[in-house]
Amino acid sequence: MTQQPSTSPVDDSVPKVGGEVAVGENLPFQRRWWMFERFIWGFFLVLIVCDLLGLFGQGWLAKARATVPDGALRVDYERIERASTPSTLTLHFGPTAIQNGRVQVYISDSIVKGLGAQRISPQPAISAIGDKGISYTFAATHSPAEVDIQLQPSGVGPHAFRIETPHEPPIAASIFVMP
Amino acid sequence: MQTIVHAIIGYFILLLVVRVLKRRAGSQMTLFEFVLIFLMGGVIILSTVGKDRSVINCTCAVMAVALVHRTLAWAKSKSATLGALIDGTPLVVIKRGEWQTEVVRGMSLRREDVEAAARAQGLTSLNEVDYAILERNGGISIIKSS
Numbered sequence: 001m002t003q004q005p006s007t008s009p010v011d012d013s014v015p016k017v018g019g020e021v022a023v024g025e026n027l028p029f030q031r032r033w034w035m036f037e038r039f040i041w042g043f044f045l046v047l048i049v050c051d052l053l054g055l056f057g058q059g060w061l062a063k064a065r066a067t068v069p070d071g072a073l074r075v076d077y078e079r080i081e082r083a084s085t086p087s088t089l090t091l092h093f094g095p096t097a098i099q100n101g102r103v104q105v106y107i108s109d110s111i112v113k114g115l116g117a118q119r120i121s122p123q124p125a126i127s128a129i130g131d132k133g134i135s136y137t138f139a140a141t142h143s144p145a146e147v148d149i150q151l152q153p154s155g156v157g158p159h160a161f162r163i164e165t166p167h168e169p170p171i172a173a174s175i176f177v178m179p
Numbered sequence: 180m181q182t183i184v185h186a187i188i189g190y191f192i193l194l195l196v197v198r199v200l201k202r203r204a205g206s207q208m209t210l211f212e213f214v215l216i217f218l219m220g221g222v223i224i225l226s227t228v229g230k231d232r233s234v235i236n237c238t239c240a241v242m243a244v245a246l247v248h249r250t251l252a253w254a255k256s257k258s259a260t261l262g263a264l265i266d267g268t269p270l271v272v273i274k275r276g277e278w279q280t281e282v283v284r285g286m287s288l289r290r291e292d293v294e295a296a297a298r299a300q301g302l303t304s305l306n307e308v309d310y311a312i313l314e315r316n317g318g319i320s321i322i323k324s325s
Contacts, residue, residue, distance in 0.1 A: 021310050021322060023269040027281075030270060034285050037199050084229060 056178050057082040066171045072097040073105070073165045081115070081177045086152045089115075095143040097165045103140045103147075106164050108133040111149065114159040115175060119150040133162070153177040182228060186240040189223040190247055198265065201287050266315045273311035276324065286313060296321050 054061040057080040064079040074092040081087055089111070093103050102125070109132050111117050124136035138147060153159070156179045164170035196219065227240055255262040270282045272293060282288070293311050296319035302308060310322035 020274070021271075021312075023271060023312050023320075025271050025312075026263060026268045027270075029263055029268060030282075030285065033267070040195070040199050 054080070056080065058085070058087075064173070066173050068165075068168045068171060070094070070096055070168070072168045073163065073171060075163055075171050075173070077173070077175065079173070079175055081151065081153050081175050083153055083156055083177055083179055086118070086150060089149045089151055091147040091149070091163065093140065093143060093145040093147075093165070097168070098140045098143060098145065099166075101139060101141065103138045103145060104135060104166055105138075105147070106131070106133055106135045106162075106170075107149070108160075108162040110159050110161045111151070111163075114153065114155050115161065115177070116152040116154050117149050118152050121148045121150070182231060182236050182240045183243040185227045185229070186244050187247055189227050190244050193219060193223060194265070198267075269315060270313045271310065272313050272319065273305070273308050276306070276309060282313070288313065293319055295319075 050056060051059070053059055054063070056062075057078060062078045062080040063076070065074065065076050067074040071094040073094065075089065076092070077089040078087050091105060093105075097103050097105075107117075112134065120136070122138065124138050126137040128135045128137075136147075138145075153175075156177050158174050158176050160172065160174045162170050162172045200215075228237060251261075251265065255265055270286060271279055272282055272286075272288060273279065290305075293308070294305060296311065297305055297308055300321045300323065302321065302323065307324055308321055309324040310320075312320040312322075314320055
């Protein structure tokens, strides 16, 4: 069956309600939207300020430091990291940590797995696994002595870690990885 | 899997940001808008694809975004409220020859934008405009005084 072409005249295509053009305007909705816009721009501003301060990592608030009481070991790290973004965890060894020309340090597995340790610099002379972590031994002469561990975390969320040198209390802390 | 989730999150973040940007009267895409599109698109793609730049990964991400877009378009056709949330509603800028100051201020409209729309309709003065309507796409429709 073929369709017959319409022969009715084309009327005014703009609908009218009460003599006024009705275009589907919804001013009450628009007023609420303008309020929402003001709120959301404020929210965006807060996010940007938080980011600049380092609340989401890579900034002033993200930097953290942990030290054992006698200063044998100090750890500089970022308490907030970003997923798939490189960062550095630095171990500073005091004079008491260097014994017989070497430094020994234990790091928990979470630094290697959860926090994605990519590289350790300088290379340790000896690496030994066990006790849910890795023990590294470095040749050392005098303090200050530093070891950098390059991290690139992939898992989002909190990652507790533990670092310790022999005969010293451990440094236990947590790093939160942002998506 | 991760790329698809990131692509969908990126889609909604971009949708929100673009939606809360004021509709630009005239709906013409200028260099001003190109800057936004290229920069936002370029930044969001970095977190979407990540290190996996394989063809299958990118194809799946594109298809996921297309699917979300299509679903939203279908939902908009079913729900006027959702349509208003995503696209906004038309707004009357001039009603019976009178400027609607609340709309003009709220949408950061300029008189020149309405004048340009009037000229496009062959009008030489805003006195000849009965209605001016800011459409959802940013275009300004003009209805002449009879």
